[in-house]
Amino acid sequence: xxxxxxxxxxxxxxxxxxxxxxxxxxxxxxxxxxxxxxxxxxxxxxxxxxxxxxxxxxxxxxxxxxxxxxxxxxxxxxxxxxxxxxxxxxxxxxxxxxxxxxxxxxxxxxxxxxxxxxxxxxxxxxxxxxxxxxxxxxxxxxxxxxxxxxxxxxxxxxxxxxxxxxxxxxxxxxxxxxxxxxxxxxxxxxxxxxxxxxxxxxxxxxxxxxxxxxxxxxxxxxxxxxxxxxxxxxxxxxxxxxxxxxxxxxxxxxxxxxxxxxxxxxxxxxxxxxxxxxxxxxxxxxxxxxxxxxxxxxxxxxxxxxxxxxxxxxxxxxxxxxxxxxxxxxxxxxxxxxxxxxxxxxxxxxxxxxxxxxx
Ligand SMILES: *[C@@H]1O[C@H](CO)[C@@H](O)[C@H](O)[C@H]1NC(C)=O
Ligand SMILES: *[C@@H]1O[C@H](CO)[C@@H](O)[C@H](O)[C@H]1NC(C)=O
Ligand SMILES: *[C@@H]1O[C@H](CO)[C@@H](O)[C@H](O)[C@H]1NC(C)=O
Ligand SMILES: *[C@@H]1O[C@H](CO)[C@@H](O)[C@H](O)[C@H]1NC(C)=O
Numbered sequence: 001x002x003x004x005x006x007x008x009x010x011x012x013x014x015x016x017x018x019x020x021x022x023x024x025x026x027x028x029x030x031x032x033x034x035x036x037x038x039x040x041x042x043x044x045x046x047x048x049x050x051x052x053x054x055x056x057x058x059x060x061x062x063x064x065x066x067x068x069x070x071x072x073x074x075x076x077x078x079x080x081x082x083x084x085x086x087x088x089x090x091x092x093x094x095x096x097x098x099x100x101x102x103x104x105x106x107x108x109x110x111x112x113x114x115x116x117x118x119x120x121x122x123x124x125x126x127x128x129x130x131x132x133x134x135x136x137x138x139x140x141x142x143x144x145x146x147x148x149x150x151x152x153x154x155x156x157x158x159x160x161x162x163x164x165x166x167x168x169x170x171x172x173x174x175x176x177x178x179x180x181x182x183x184x185x186x187x188x189x190x191x192x193x194x195x196x197x198x199x200x201x202x203x204x205x206x207x208x209x210x211x212x213x214x215x216x217x218x219x220x221x222x223x224x225x226x227x228x229x230x231x232x233x234x235x236x237x238x239x240x241x242x243x244x245x246x247x248x249x250x251x252x253x254x255x256x257x258x259x260x261x262x263x264x265x266x267x268x269x270x271x272x273x274x275x276x277x278x279x280x281x282x283x284x285x286x287x288x289x290x291x292x293x294x295x296x297x298x299x300x301x302x303x304x305x306x307x308x309x310x311x312x313x314x315x316x317x318x319x320x321x322x323x324x325x326x327x328x329x330x331x332x333x334x335x336x337x338x339x340x341x342x343x344x345x346x347x348x349x350x351x352x353x354x355x356x357x358x359x
Pocket of ligand 3: 236
């Protein structure tokens with residue numbers, strides 16, 4: 001049980017980091033109306049890399065102890081059945097695609113299936129839940145492998161150069177690497193050196209995406225990992241965990257530096273999607289933030305500390321309970337936001353994203 005649980009965590013995510021109370025207020029104008037494209041910028045394809053905050057179906061179904069995202073109630077809100085998304089509905093990838101005015105891109109895993117005919121025009125999603133920049137001791141393709149798969153598709157002519165020129169890439173890095181590092185190394189010792197190596201690799205993968213001809217690359221910064229229900233459980237979901245504050249800050253600062261460096265003086269290829277500030281504004285109910293119920297408590301929770309959302313026992317009996325209205329909860333399970341949370345978060349991201357993409 002212990003082991004399966006640990007796998008589950010590895011699978012989904014990251015919690016080494018932490019809550020950081022940034023008082024910065026984001027001016028989130030909750031316009032849901034569709035933006036107008038003003039100056040002809042037009043993106044036709046989205047290429048997605050990373051982990052469970054972006055995976056729309058690449059991680060295979062390995063049974064409900066490991067890959068709960070393929071079991072009810074995942075997907076209950078959209079599309080009313082599990083699709084491998086770690087949420088009750090849409091997640092970051094879906095909102096970015098919708099913002100570009102296209103459909104959510106084809107999961108790489110489905111490239112040989114019939115559905116590819118329909119979705120290939122919108123790009124491809126290589127993200128796999130549980131993955132990191134390094135290997136995390138699981139069956140998840142690391143970021144380098146995901147980029148390899150992308151370049152292979154390009155080389156095979158699936159996405160011609162012309163298409164790449166009008167595409168956007170989304171790279172979701174949510175912290176699985178730090179979690180795994182701590183588990184395997186038993187401590188934080190050497191974490192700084194580890195982070196430096198992580199950023200070296202991230203840099204080279206980002207450059208490879210750019211090198212393929214993608215003109216706009218969005219990279220997520222770390223969300224307040226210490227506020228995920230898994231971390232807040234010890235306080236009955238009343239307080240975010242602040243133990244890894246320094247690491248969270250360090251990661252997001254390093255990311256800013258990397259993006260500046262990659263962009264240099266002239267290009268505006270790279271952009272950090274500020275998940276930290278947007279999550280944080282909602283979690284701390286900064287003025288103007290949409291309201292959510294008991295914000296640090298998951299909608300879908302295991303009945304005891306050895307079970308998680310969507311798990312059933314050998315007789316098919318549920319080992320979890322579900323809130324009455326997922327739309328009123330920020331967190332869906334121990335690690336992942338609800339669709340309503342992603343929608344709210346995305347409203348915060350939109351203004352800067354619109355400027356960056358000149359939309
Ligand atoms: C990524 O995965 C490949 C294949 O398993 C492996 O050879 C490579 O060393 C991994 N890269 C990193 C940085 O862990
Ligand atoms: C674990 O920490 C030690 C001490 O800093 C470091 O030398 C070592 O490289 C780390 N292990 C891994 C797997 O990175
Ligand atoms: C945790 O909070 C719930 C209500 O939110 C309450 O019913 C329960 O008694 C609390 N448990 C502990 C151990 O404080
Ligand atoms: C659940 O957690 C509580 C408190 O952290 C602990 O006392 C208890 O032994 C745990 N139960 C199981 C089944 O692990």
